Amino acid sequence: MVLNVKKIIKEIVHEKAPGPPTSFSVFHVFFALELISEELIGRKRLSKKLDLGEGVVRTIINHLKEAKLITTSRKGCKFTNKGKKLWGKLEQIFPTRVEVERTVLNNSNYNFAFLIKNSGHKIKSGIVQRDAAIMGGAKRSIAIVSKGNKLAIESVSDDIKRDFPYAIKKLLRKISPENNDVIIVAGAESRIKAKRGAFAASWILID
DSSP states (O other): OHHHHHHHHHHHHSOOTTSOOOSOOHHHHHHHHHHHHHSOBOHHHHHHHHTOOHHHHHHHHHHHHHTTSEEEETTEEEEOHHHHHHHHHHHHHSOEEEEOOOOSSSOSSEEEEEEETTOGGGOSSSHHHHHHHHHTTOSEEEEEEEETTEEEBTTTBSOHHHHSHHHHHHHTTTOOOOTTOEEEEEEESSHHHHHHHHHHHHHGGGO
């Protein structure tokens, strides 16, 4: 299921010969799907939310239509049944995606968190996820792993509730991890860069 989801989204982003290379990323496709899942949305609003030009957004919409994930009308874009199924699978993998408060653990101007289900065993040092987040536009990130009744950050704390009680209390207001789940928190100087960084670090966990 997971590999199929990644394959579909990568194909949407892939260059369509003989045209020019795409000027959007996997993140932009994911974010566009998220926005379409929330409301009937048009190109102008998508452009503003994605922070992309209308021409690029038009290309994204065309690719989504070619993949039979959406239909369009004067009112905007909406999912087909195939689009609903794809988004449903993505929501199973990333059930929580929220902006979170600034704390001692995530002290950037903007901080965004993704909850990734059943991926704690894939986290080693957390450096790979940090590097992916930075490549995605974030300034920094942390990977929190749920292990039994504890939450841990490799090389920082094996029990965040004990060592950073105030910070984790604020984070858990919006996120409810279960055993072997991962919380990626990325910080940046803008909201969209923080979200893009958190997505990039989370995306590599579903390989």
